[in-house]
Amino acid sequence: MVVCKRLGYGSRGRRIPTMPRVPNSARGKRSTRRKKDEDDMYAFDLLATVAGTLIADQDNSSNVPSISAAKAKKRKSVKEVHLDEILPLKNVTMEKDCCSGCVVGSGGVCAFGRHANNCLIENSSKRSKAESVLESLTVKSNMVIRNSLVSCTRPCETNFGLGMIPECGAYGIHHPGSSSSAEAEQVQQAEPKVIRRQADGHVAALDSLFDSMDQDGKPPALVSSDSSSCVPLCSHGKEHQTSSLCQAKVQYTADRDDDENSSGCTRPSTTENKDYKPQYLGNHRIRKLLASKVRKAARNKICGRFPSKKICEGMPNKGSKLNLCGKKMSTTRQKVQRTIFKKKRLAHHTSSSGKEMLTEASGTSFSMEGRNKPCESEDYHVKLRIKSLSIPELFIEVPENATIGSLKRTVMDVVNSIMEGGLRVGVLLQGKEIQDDNKTLRQAGICHDKKLNNIDFTLERGQESPSGITLPEQMDFLSADIVEPLARMKCEESFFETEVGDDSQQPIPAYRSRSLSDLYSVHCPVEMASQDTSANSQAIVPIEPAPSDVGALAIVPLCKTKRSEIVQRRIRRPFSVGEVEALVEAVEQLGTGRWRAVKMLAFDHIEHRTYVDLKDKWKTLVHTASISPHQRRGAPVPQELLDRVLSAQAYWSQQQAKLQDKPDGKAPLPEICPP
DNA sequence: ATTAGGG
DNA sequence: CCCTAAT
Numbered sequence: 001m002v003v004c005k006r007l008g009y010g011s012r013g014r015r016i017p018t019m020p021r022v023p024n025s026a027r028g029k030r031s032t033r034r035k036k037d038e039d040d041m042y043a044f045d046l047l048a049t050v051a052g053t054l055i056a057d058q059d060n061s062s063n064v065p066s067i068s069a070a071k072a073k074k075r076k077s078v079k080e081v082h083l084d085e086i087l088p089l090k091n092v093t094m095e096k097d098c099c100s101g102c103v104v105g106s107g108g109v110c111a112f113g114r115h116a117n118n119c120l121i122e123n124s125s126k127r128s129k130a131e132s133v134l135e136s137l138t139v140k141s142n143m144v145i146r147n148s149l150v151s152c153t154r155p156c157e158t159n160f161g162l163g164m165i166p167e168c169g170a171y172g173i174h175h176p177g178s179s180s181s182a183e184a185e186q187v188q189q190a191e192p193k194v195i196r197r198q199a200d201g202h203v204a205a206l207d208s209l210f211d212s213m214d215q216d217g218k219p220p221a222l223v224s225s226d227s228s229s230c231v232p233l234c235s236h237g238k239e240h241q242t243s244s245l246c247q248a249k250v251q252y253t254a255d256r257d258d259d260e261n262s263s264g265c266t267r268p269s270t271t272e273n274k275d276y277k278p279q280y281l282g283n284h285r286i287r288k289l290l291a292s293k294v295r296k297a298a299r300n301k302i303c304g305r306f307p308s309k310k311i312c313e314g315m316p317n318k319g320s321k322l323n324l325c326g327k328k329m330s331t332t333r334q335k336v337q338r339t340i341f342k343k344k345r346l347a348h349h350t351s352s353s354g355k356e357m358l359t360e361a362s363g364t365s366f367s368m369e370g371r372n373k374p375c376e377s378e379d380y381h382v383k384l385r386i387k388s389l390s391i392p393e394l395f396i397e398v399p400e401n402a403t404i405g406s407l408k409r410t411v412m413d414v415v416n417s418i419m420e421g422g423l424r425v426g427v428l429l430q431g432k433e434i435q436d437d438n439k440t441l442r443q444a445g446i447c448h449d450k451k452l453n454n455i456d457f458t459l460e461r462g463q464e465s466p467s468g469i470t471l472p473e474q475m476d477f478l479s480a481d482i483v484e485p486l487a488r489m490k491c492e493e494s495f496f497e498t499e500v501g502d503d504s505q506q507p508i509p510a511y512r513s514r515s516l517s518d519l520y521s522v523h524c525p526v527e528m529a530s531q532d533t534s535a536n537s538q539a540i541v542p543i544e545p546a547p548s549d550v551g552a553l554a555i556v557p558l559c560k561t562k563r564s565e566i567v568q569r570r571i572r573r574p575f576s577v578g579e580v581e582a583l584v585e586a587v588e589q590l591g592t593g594r595w596r597a598v599k600m601l602a603f604d605h606i607e608h609r610t611y612v613d614l615k616d617k618w619k620t621l622v623h624t625a626s627i628s629p630h631q632r633r634g635a636p637v638p639q640e641l642l643d644r645v646l647s648a649q650a651y652w653s654q655q656q657a658k659l660q661d662k663p664d665g666k667a668p669l670p671e672i673c674p675p
Numbered sequence: 676a677t678t679a680g681g682g
Numbered sequence: 683c684c685c686t687a688a689t
Contacts, residue, residue, distance in 0.1 A: 570683065596677060611677075616683065619680085 573608055575617050580637055583614055584621070584644045591652040592618060621645045 434444045575583070586602035595611035595618075603609040624632050625642035 572683070593678070595679095612679095613683075615678075615680095 570608070574635060577635070577637060577641070579603075579609070580617070580621065580641055583617060584641050584648065586614075587618060587652070588644065588648045591655060592649065593652070593656065618645070618649075622649050625649075 436444075582602040583598065586598040590597045590601060595615040598614050599609065599611040603614060621637070621642065622645055624637060625645045629636075629639070
């Protein structure tokens with residue numbers, strides 16, 4: 001047979017007679033996957049819709065649609081909901097700066113997440129029409145929050161409000177209504193809102209920013225009402241800040257974005273992660289399983305943030321950084337990171353100190369709402385009103401040929417990177433920074449029955465702070481019911497970041513190639529590891545909770561447990577020629593579709609090559625062999641091997657076809673075939 | 676746990 | 683390499 005000739009099995013005489021097995025290919029391709037995704041999306045849509053309508057209805061303050069009604073609306077309504085949120089953000093202003101840049105002043109919470117996006121887009125679109133070439137864009141954001149109301153209540157009270165004060169012209173997510181009586185009811189509805197915002201993305205960051213007023217032992221940051229210090233973008237660490245309300249205090253928390261590795265590679269981070277215990281699971285499968293599950297969770301979370309697929313797709317920039325839904329997430333994230341990195345040269349000249357004052361709270365007012373209870377009682381309730389926080393300056397550089405859309409995205413990325421990144425919140429009471437995070441508000445002198453009107457908050461870079469950014473351990477002001485879901489979200493959020501951090505610690509398993517390394521030349525993974533390390537291992541710095549913060553709630557152990565289980569993407573280990581040859585030979589003997597056997601035969605004891613890897617490699621080999629040599633990339637594979645690949649592939653494909661035609665027939669073995 | 680295939 | 687449906 002021709003096939004036999006091509007295979008040349010007989011001549012090689014190294015065949016191992018093997019009964020061809022009926023391939024499982026009959027399983028065929030499945031088509032249910034998409035369906036499931038859609039189902040998931042539907043669920044998210046539904047959730048988002050319900051949550052969204054809750055919010056939307058607060059503005060309308062009227063009919064509360066039933067769940068079935070929301071159901072009927074489905075995705076469409078979701079979109080509308082977000083539009084509702086965005087609309088008020090329109091009134092941002094943009095003015096040209098004297099230094100040939102643009103000054104963007106924006107108000108409200110639009111600095112976060114999609115809000116930021118939309119808000120900024122609004123601005124830049126107007127601006128950009130007149131100015132298509134933006135070489136150096138200086139964005140002066142005065143956005144963030146205006147008059148955010150932060151109320152703290154004792155545990156079991158869900159009474160915390162984050163609404164904007166309407167009369168101050170702030171544009172918030174919801175308006176608690178002017179009537180004071182309405183507030184109590186608003187409070188109840190605040191819970192789903194907060195949760196929704198968290199799931200929605202970065203919007204919750206604001207909450208945390210102004211809910212949290214703890215700063216762990218850092219020297220007071222510079223506070224000036226007119227700070228124009230430049231803002232070096234925190235490198236890669238993009239965190240999602242979530243609010244954590246706790247009994248005695250609120251903590252600003254920032255989570256790292258997993259960013260599947262900010263560079264597409266899994267390189268160990270040089271940062272120290274005390275929490276992490278190097279744990280190479282000897283069992284590769286366990287590892288993979290864990291990794292898979294973690295990723296799944298993380299991905300689900302991402303989608304959770306953007307509940308509606310439509311919303312994602314509806315973003316102005318298709319397939320761009322904002323589209324975190326879907327499977328290209330990791331790739332997308334990498335792009336985002338790269339982009340941010342590029343733009344990051346901004347503010348280089350201005351940022352020389354590690355700790356940069358990012359923003360400041362200006363005009364912060366502190367008002368107390370007593371409850372006719374003594375300060376000593378646990379049942380006090382403090383409300384803070386932050387009039388505004390501002391981001392001093394951003395410097396953005398974009399090429400002339402960049403599109404407006406990319407400009408918008410850039411601005412958004414920059415803002416997000418700052419806001420989500422290692423921001424730390426400092427609390428200054430009458431000019432004096434409160435450094436003890438463990439102090440309660442009362443202990444710090446923030447009491448509902450006191451007259452305080454001089455409390456300031458500072459936002460600084462947290463990236464390089466020694467103690468890092470705290471985790472969401474202490475949920476002081478919320479009842480247990482609320483705490484739970486919030487905490488969970490938080491933990492999931494830290495998956496991304498953690499992945500990187502953990503991976504960085506992932507010890508490279510000792511390379512124990514036996515059968516193969518003895519026979520062929522096999523690359524040394526140690527080299528790869530080190531080379532991987534060099535790239536940008538510091539792109540993301542793992543964040544550890546401050547020791548003093550550990551153990552406040554059961555949340556913490558939960559996070560840590562998950563954390564320790566998180567496994568990162570395996571490091572890339574290109575197949576050496578020797579490995580390829582071993583694989584080819586094994587497949588020639590065993591056929592395609594018996595990857596477990598192939599693994600046993602040729603890659604046994606090479607733990608980092610799973611049968612799935614071998615299958616994948618074979619797939620790529622077949623592809624490589626079928627393309628022209630100049631199209632091939634990577635280490636060249638000897639043509640001889642590629643020829644064998646094609647031969648074996650053709651042969652075994654034929655065998656499989658025969659087996660399917662004649663299930664009872666025995667496939668002839670290659671060497672039996674006459675030459 | 677394996678296999679097959681899409682990403 | 684990852685992810686996952688289907689075995």
